[in-house]
Amino acid sequence: MSGVTGPAAANSSMNRRALAALFVRLGAFAAIGIILLYFAIYARGFTSSYNLQNVVEQSVILTMLAYGMxxxxxxxxxxxxxxxxxxxxxxxxxxxxxxxxxxxxxxxPEPLAILAAIFSGMAMGLLNGIAVVLFRIIPLLATLAVMNIATGLELTITGNNVVGASSEFLTMLQFGRFLGISALAWVLIVFTIFVTILVHYSPFGVRLYAVGGFPEAARAAGLNVGFNIYFSYIFSGLCAGIAAVLIVSRLSASTLGTGLHLLPVLAAALLGTVFSRRFVPTIGGTLIASLFVGFLANGFQLLGISSYWVSGVQGALILLVVALTSFAKPAEGG
Amino acid sequence: MDNVKKSIISLEALSNYIVLFAFAAIVVIFSVTTDNFLSLENLYNVVANKVVLLAIVSLGMTIVIAAGGIDLSVGVSVDISGLTFFSLLAAGYSAVLGVGAGLVAALLVGLFNAFLINKLKIDAFLATLGVLFIGSSVQRLATNGGTPITLTTEEYSPIFRAISDSQLFGLPSPVWILVGCSIAVYLLLHKMVFGRFVAVLGAKPGVALYSGVRVPRELSKVFVYCALLCGIAGILLSSQVKSYIPLSGDAFLLDAIGATFIGTALTKDRRPTVIGTLMGVFLLAIMRNGLLLIGWNFFWQQVGIGVLVFVVLALSFGLRRREE
Incomplete structure (x- = not known):
């Protein structure tokens, strides 16, 4: 690689690292491209518009939750x-x-029920925020406790049963189409644009990055660190609330086991950092990562490979990607 | 002025005993509201059936968290050890070989984690997350999608009885195994040079780096010890239920993290310790047992445990940091 860079870069480790980072990022895109191309050639029906839409619809829920994360x-x-x-x-x-x-x-009435669902998500997010900001509990632990509470309440409300539900709105979400694109996909598109503007193109987003990147510096610069942390968790709760409505519309019921999405969501959000220039979490990166996870599972299915392999390949992929980025990242002096 | 300072100090001192208060409160409440909570039989049942396995896994997690990491793959080590043990038994090998191979298999999971962290420089959280995914695939492939391996025939029952039902000096042998593991981890963390490395890694990784500690190398060792402890738990778990159930080890993950961190509330500087972790495990176990005895169903138990953990942590962390 150093042969390609020439002498100009050789004297500066900064340059070399930037180049390595570029390499990793391009490599990640190339790897995804190659895998998708392989599926397109060998997996019959992979590129059909029906299949592509299906994958996107399947990925909507994972993506929404991953946005929160x-x-x-x-x-x-x-x-x-x-x-x-x-x-x-x-x-x-x-x-x-x-x-x-x-x-x-x-x-x-349905609008009220939807509002209540979103409100419930945001209330749990607020609880996370209170635990982290007011009580200063380590986030990992605070959200773990809240997770237990949420799971317990879910079990209590549903009595460990699948509770069916149907309405015109849910049917519309499930089967509705507009301009040839399904309603679920529209929800994802609109929400993605909204989050992207909020996080990447607004002063608010800049402050959010500042607070997350270096809280002490942000505090010294006069930013309200606590508010931004509250916001993050409540926003995550909002994503959970919206995702909940989408889950119900897809399955026509509330089912247990939604909590099992946690690890794929974590993986998608972490994997998404590879697609940004400085390996920070971005909305676009998360979108690519979670769609890729969806396409991977789908491609395997179409190729007739046992689904038992899917999580193993995902795991290997995480390790591969992270190992590559760790060589391109600046050393941590922490 | 003096007065204010005094009251803050007492609040802070109070926060160090939150776990003990919670403990006392739970014991008092449940012994008043139920008949047999404090009975020897019930306590024996709690310790023998609920505490031991989680405690051994949590001890492993304690080493990792003390070094500033998290091991998301504890369930994989637990399961792989049980899977290897049962596969060898079913194939007609001796129990000793099975147990040994099970432990080696768990050790290999730890070594793989260590390789990822030490050689490939992957962040520990991500490395173990990846291993968790791979482990679930491995188990599904090995069991044809998750079919349990059950060995209930006469031939095997003496082996399982010897491992999980036998008694020594009036206590079940798994309890003695737990005692042994606790002492070993205590010596490792609090009496050996390695323990000092772990402590500095957990408290100030930057200082560790600049003091010449080989950070990734020492950090990766932590995961090997953790995996070994999980392997022991895996052997005990599978002999207790007389079957290997794929992915059953994952249930330990969150409880082990919770128990370890509850334990940190015991010490002044909020560091994980062996005693603290054992207290944390015991607190979770008696809470669950007490809620069961007063007739709460499993769903409400879940809520109750969540609220308990939340309140304990809120008090312990909230009161302490006020003083800053």
């Missing part, structure tokens, strides 16, 4: 023990789904 990463840092992570996001969506379905079946 990404915003928490941005606003509170990715350091695992001290920084922020929201372990409760998936369980939170499960609880919001249970709230939604139960209220709907009690005869509450």
């Amino acid at each position: 990404t915003v928490v990463f941005i606003g509170t840092g990715t350091d695992v023990q001290q920084g922020g992570v929201d372990l409760s996001v998936a369980a939170n969506a499960g609880l919001a789904g249970a709230v939604f379905v139960t209220l709907l079946n009690l005869g509450l």
Whole structure:
């Protein structure tokens, strides 16, 4: 590689590292491209518009939850023990789904039930925020406790049963189309644009990155660190609430096991950092990562490879990607 | 002025005993509201059935968290050890060989973690997350999608009885194994040079680096010890239920993290310790047992445990930091 860079870069380790970073990023894109190309050639029906839409629809829920996790990463840092992570996001969506379905079946008007679901998600997010900001509990632990509470409440509300629900709105979400694109995909598109503007193109987003990147510096610069952390967790709760409505529309029911999305969500949000220039969490990176995870599972299915392999390949992929980036990242002096 | 300072100091001192208060409160509440909570039989049941396995896994987690990491792959070590043990037994090998191979298999998981962290310089959280994913695939492939391996025939029962049902000096042998593990981890963390490395890694990784500690190398060792302890738990778990159930070890992960961190509330500087972790495990176990005895179902138990952990942590962390 140094042969390509020439003497200009050789005297500066900064340059070399930037080049390595570029290499890793391009490599990550190239790897994804090659894998998708392979599927396109060898997996029959992979490129059909029906299949592509199907994958996107399947990925919507994972992506929404991963957005929540990404915003928490941005606003509170990715350091695992001290920084922020929201372990409760998936369980939170499960609880919001249970709230939604139960209220709907009690005869509450649908808009109110949807609001209640989103409110339930945000309330759990607020609880996370209180635990982290006010009580100064380590985020990993605070969100772990909230996760337990959310799972327990979900079990209590649903009595460990699948609770069905149907309405015109849910059917519309499930089967509706507009300009040839399904309603679920529209939700993802609109929400992605909204989050991207909020995080990447607004002063607010800049402050969020500042607080997550270096809290002490942000505090010294006069930013309200606590507010931004509250915001991150409540936003994550909002994502969970919306995801809950989407889950219910896809399955026509609130089912247990939404909490199992936690690890794929974590993986998508962490994997997404590879697609940014400085290996920080970004909305675009998370979107690519979670869509890729969806395409991977789908391609395997079409190739007839046992689904038992999928999580192993995902794990190997995480390790590969992270090992590559760790060589390109600046050394940590921490 | 003096007065204010005094009250803050007492609040801070109070925060160090939150776990003990919670403990006392739980014991008092449940012994009043139920008949047999304090009975010897019930306590024996709690310790023998609920505490031992989680405690051994949590001891492993304690070493890792003390060094500033998190091991998300504890469940994989637990399961792989049980899987190897049972596969060898079913294939007709002796129990000693099975147990040994199970422990070696768990050790290999730890070595793989160590390799990822030490050689490939992967962040420990991500490395163990990757291993968790791979481990779940390995188990599914090995068991045809998650079919449990059950060995209930006469042939095997003496082996399992010897491992999990036998008694020594009036206590079940798993309890003695736990005692042995606790002493070993205590010596490792609090009496050996390695323990000093672990402590400085956990408290100030930058200082460790500049003091000449080979950070990735020492950090990776931590995961090997943790995996070995999880392997022991895996052997005990599978002999207790007389079957290997794929992915059953994952249930330990979050409880082990919770117990270890509850334990940190015991010490002044919020560091994980062996005693603290054992207290944390015991607190979770008696809380669950007490809620069961007063008739809460499993769902509400989950909520109760979550609230308990939340409150304990809020008090312990919230009161302490006020003083800054």
